[in-house]
Amino acid sequence: MAAQAVLRSSARARLLSGAFCAQRGGPALWQHHQNQRAFSNGKILVEMDEATGVAVMKMKSPPVNSLNLDFLTEFSISLEKLEIDRSCRGLILTSAVSKIFSAGLDITEMSGKSNEHYAAFWRAVQEMWLKLYGSNMVTIAAINGSSPAGGCLMALCCDYRIMADNPKFAIGLNETQLGIVAPFWFKDTMINTIGNRATELSLQLGQMYPAPEALKFGLVDKLVPEDKVQSAAAAAMSQWLSVPDHARQLTKSMMRKPAIDRLVKQREADINNFVSFISKDSIQKSLQIYMDRLKQKK
Ligand SMILES: CCCCCCCCCC/C=C\CC(=O)SCCNC(=O)CCNC(=O)[C@H](O)C(C)(C)COP(=O)(O)OP(=O)(O)OC[C@H]1O[C@@H](n2cnc3c(N)ncnc32)[C@H](O)[C@@H]1OP(=O)(O)O
Numbered sequence: 011m012a013a014q015a016v017l018r019s020s021a022r023a024r025l026l027s028g029a030f031c032a033q034r035g036g037p038a039l040w041q042h043h044q045n046q047r048a049f050s051n052g053k054i055l056v057e058m059d060e061a062t063g064v065a066v067m068k069m070k071s072p073p074v075n076s077l078n079l080d081f082l083t084e085f086s087i088s089l090e091k092l093e094i095d096r097s098c099r100g101l102i103l104t105s106a107v108s109k110i111f112s113a114g115l116d117i118t119e120m121s122g123k124s125n126e127h128y129a130a131f132w133r134a135v136q137e138m139w140l141k142l143y144g145s146n147m148v149t150i151a152a153i154n155g156s157s158p159a160g161g162c163l164m165a166l167c168c169d170y171r172i173m174a175d176n177p178k179f180a181i182g183l184n185e186t187q188l189g190i191v192a193p194f195w196f197k198d199t200m201i202n203t204i205g206n207r208a209t210e211l212s213l214q215l216g217q218m219y220p221a222p223e224a225l226k227f228g229l230v231d232k233l234v235p236e237d238k239v240q241s242a243a244a245a246a247m248s249q250w251l252s253v254p255d256h257a258r259q260l261t262k263s264m265m266r267k268p269a270i271d272r273l274v275k276q277r278e279a280d281i282n283n284f285v286s287f288i289s290k291d292s293i294q295k296s297l298q299i300y301m302d303r304l305k306q307k308k
Pocket residue numbers: 073074076110112113114115116117118156158159160161184185188190191192193283284287288304305308
């Protein structure tokens with residue numbers, strides 16, 4: 011895919027230079043065990059089944075898998091590593107943290123930091139989206155917990171979503187509830203999944219949907235009991251992998267390329283928009299109030 015080609019160069023350069031790995035105290039090499047390979051960079055664990063060509067990526071950044079700069083960097087590098095591995099055809103994205111898929115963007119990365127930090131953070135969010143939404147692999151989200159905002163975006167980037175059938179787990183793009191605005195590419199991703207009107211309702215209200223409602227709304231494709239999420243994802247994966255890769259990949263590209271190209275063309279402008287928006291005093295105040303409420307609910 012065009013966007014993949016643009017993106018691959020920077021992450022691959024970092025991957026090959028080992029800069030990221032050195033920073034983490036050593037290269038994230040594959041460990042082999044029978045038909046399994048695994049690597050971990052700290053916040054992400056990847057296990058690959060060589061017999062099926064399916065990798066399971068587990069987010070393991072407690073307490074809530076919030077997407078901070080380190081996490082996003084590890085995520086994109088891990089994804090790139092799988093993308094360039096020709097033996098890997100499918101990716102199941104899930105969480106190793108009980109009851110949480112991902113709490114979305116780390117709010118502390120968007121509060122009280124320098125403009126340079128905001129720009130680096132937003133570039134990393136964009137990169138995560140470009141890589142996951144544009145992946146050539148079959149991607150299945152095994153949503154085993156709550157998944158607000160950026161966590162919902164990650165799930166929406168996948169080709170298929172299976173969620174634990176527990177009404178305590180909710181998913182949605184709730185940005186307006188924090189006093190912030192989902193950018194156009196979050197909106198495009200949601201429109202491509204549930205359509206324009208449902209997206210407008212959902213985004214304006216900043217709606218979080220408990221699992222059963224998320225299924226009705228089309229935000230997820232299937233609900234299964236909590237202890238069956240991984241096996242259901244593996245079963246769905248084998249169905250998806252029965253389709254010839256080239257035909258499926260070209261079809262995926264046809265569906266997603268307009269949205270991807272749109273961000274690729276305006277990447278720098280989108281970063282500038284984010285920085286000027288997030289650094290406003292009124293927005294910083296809204297985020298502070300939201301964080302205080304989160305802490306007070308205990
Ligand atoms: C004009 C247009 C310009 C466009 C400009 C763009 C603008 C920006 C767009 C931004 C896009 C995306 C935004 C996001 O993704 S924002 C993040 C939204 N996430 C949330 O609202 C989730 C909030 N968290 C929760 O609801 C709950 O924590 C939970 C995930 C349901 C888990 O509940 P829990 O009871 O199990 O755990 P809890 O005690 O609440 O949390 C544990 C600790 O983790 C902290 N925490 C939770 N979420 C976050 C987070 N997202 N970031 C940072 N920290 C988080 C929480 O505060 C607790 O910390 P502590 O133990 O008290 O210290």
